[in-house]
Amino acid sequence: MDAEEYRKAAYASVDYIIEHFKTMDERKVVADVEPGYLRKLLPTEMPVEPEKFEDVHKDFDSKIVPGLTNWHSPNFLAFFPSNTSYPSMLGELYSSAFSAPGFNWICSPAMTELETIVLDWLAKQMALPKCFLSDGEGMGIIQGSASEAVITCMVAARDRYLRDAVASKYETEEEKEEAIANARGKLVAFASDQTHSATHKAALIAGVRFIAIPTSADDEFALTGEKLETALSSAEAKGLLPFFLTASMGTTAVVAIDRFGEIAKVSESRPHMWKHIDAAYAGAALICPEHQDMLDGVGDSYDSFDMNMHKWLLVNFDASCMYVRRRRDLADALSVMPPYLRNSVSDAGLVVDFRDYQLPLGRRFRALKIWFVMRAYGAKGLQAHIRKTRDIGQLFTTRVQERPDLFAIIARPRLGLTVLQVLAPEGSATTTNDLTKKVAARIEKEGHLYLTSSTVHGSYAMRVVTGSPWATEEAMEAAYKYIENVAEEERA
């Protein structure tokens, strides 16, 4: 494909994308295909001869697109949103053209520098504690996902704990090594039973134990100081070593917010335990002053914080914005310096080389799309997006609340998420759980809407949330009407 063929194909692709978003409502939200559908449509070997892009694109349109679930549709009410936007797409376009594995500053100085700048901008806009800004000991860095952020922090936490809380008690290298080897099997990471599974998975990867602390509906599913103290004391009594805690700002199932102030207080007597805040979804709302009370109690005692712009803040996947209070903690755990990566600016200590602050060596230029989005929308435009979609979500909450005879809401609705059950009639042979399951199954089968079901402390419930820039009040009203109708039919 030469430059002129590319120009033609790229223009046509841009037109195709615009048309796709314009006609999104006409398509099913979930891909209507059977497992294994694509293998039947494509050859078993790669083509030998070059093909014209028009032919490739025809197959893309007829074979691939029907197999894509439409995360940006107003009828996509599942999981959490996965935003994209036009300025973000332009950022990716340039990033793919200027492709470079920006592991060192010198690999592409603007990649590193722009990242630090836009992450400082974001931290200020979210009113994060100043300890996370890059002008002190802290720093923001883009990770691929909230999962990678928690793995990265947990590995740093594990090594910091083994060094500062274990090895430091011994004199000789031999004693230190022995003590570390003995301690490894006793390390334990904590999180509430509502915390995203990424923390449990990170513990599997880091090779440490994991304990989920029970929450209760009475506390709105938040991790409290008291529950944490009980869990920590109990583990310590068994000889385990608590070294890491994930506190959630917005859990996956119900957007619960842990009690940061209480947690900080309980942790005062455990200064070596790393405290991470997972704000993957809810963090986006911090750009609006009216939601900054979610930060109450955070202060400057948390070691790390992570939120995904690629969920609800108009940047396409991936753009997970992670902040640490002490960037050295990451480099202490993750820095390896072979001779082929040495260079004069790095050796002089003049620059930050991001490879020392993440799991992989290479990395993409992701700051560009963030910068484009921030400038094309401005803080006001970003806030308008959060408020608009939040309010569309709340519209659904209101409708559900108007039918207490039909629906029960099982956790405090927050940031546009409603978690609901369909109430079985009194004296009915079926249970509310079973009826809700039946309604959810029919909605999945009919495919007009896409929503996620989950089980919260034994209650089977449907989650409804939007966040797409293409969301509308009309579509949400229609979604409510449809769900209400299915619920009534299934209950009858």
Add this chain to the structure above:
Amino acid sequence: MDAEEYRKAAYASVDYIIEHFKTMDERKVVADVEPGYLRKLLPTEMPVEPEKFEDVHKDFDSKIVPGLTNWHSPNFLAFFPSNTSYPSMLGELYSSAFSAPGFNWICSPAMTELETIVLDWLAKQMALPKCFLSDGEGMGIIQGSASEAVITCMVAARDRYLRDAVASKYETEEEKEEAIANARGKLVAFASDQTHSATHKAALIAGVRFIAIPTSADDEFALTGEKLETALSSAEAKGLLPFFLTASMGTTAVVAIDRFGEIAKVSESRPHMWKHIDAAYAGAALICPEHQDMLDGVGDSYDSFDMNMHKWLLVNFDASCMYVRRRRDLADALSVMPPYLRNSVSDAGLVVDFRDYQLPLGRRFRALKIWFVMRAYGAKGLQAHIRKTRDIGQLFTTRVQERPDLFAIIARPRLGLTVLQVLAPEGSATTTNDLTKKVAARIEKEGHLYLTSSTVHGSYAMRVVTGSPWATEEAMEAAYKYIENVAEEERA
């Protein structure tokens, strides 16, 4: 930015990219900026009001682009290449528009299915052992980088070893747990001293020991069976537990190829040790039959294999193609199933959910750019690219070999890489190492070319390699002339 503004901005950006590649030679290959340059040019807070894209783009052109190192320039001879191509850019364009975190099959069925198909295509084209194809117990999966691939495999290897080689010897859960806790501190991963630092870093992340096995110039810096046996026996004698080995198909410093057959033989008596092949750069050449002898001795005993299409195979970063012989090994270590990820197709076991085969949960649609590239180039076009750039690299080797009075080549040149020293004249006060360092420093300072220096067993050397689709014979001849000239001047 509405649809029409996007159309205009996107067309203009496509034109800008084309112009950039056309005029690449006119710009310096390495960004000519000082550390911290960008902070002085940008405001300290994000803008409040939306800005016009024309204004954003002006800043992009004048402030960001000058800070980007030009990895695609014919004068970029450093590290390994980081390819991009027009069809690949189109793939990213669509991926950013259809943005979705494809953790489950149902999240976007085509994302999962196309990935399996194109990775099978690639494996067949590379003539990989059949055990890596998806129709048996194996599977290909795209990872973000060769580093993530080795971490993923090492975590799976660690858990498999602890289960199959440690816990299986005991009866009760308590005994098993105790045995695993005791074994953790004794696990050790191996690789040659020439292996990419990613394996050492993976060991840090997985919380295990790492031993680098010395190689020698006599063996062309390859890991041999004999050296491996010595290292394993010595570790075992100390009570350590070898559970993982990285064998390199093309090391970073000199593209050394480990002796896969000998390694497999030595490993026969250690059936629980995971053997991973890191073919990050050299793997690309396997698409040409004349390079498939690099696979000699691999057979079907290796557990995993990884190569980066984003280095030398025309796909922009990231596209690391990882294969495992038994996909279950990954899922056994990495699967966590919270209720909000359950869905009927996954529960029925009909599909592969890629989240169970990688570190993070979410993932981008990267198969699309691979598919576009494979179809737009065809196998013939991909081979032509490898052969052309390899031959341009060999042209440099030939020129260097014509001046044995001035240059020494310190390892067998392979796949277009030359590793050279500038010879100090006999009886000179300066050493060859110091002279080479001086030449490299001057080349870095003048900035006409960009190349990497490294130290191989104490020898300071310059690495010259290309692989860019924009590479030319003329530019390589000029690069040689320039290096020759600097070398002669510095020697005088």
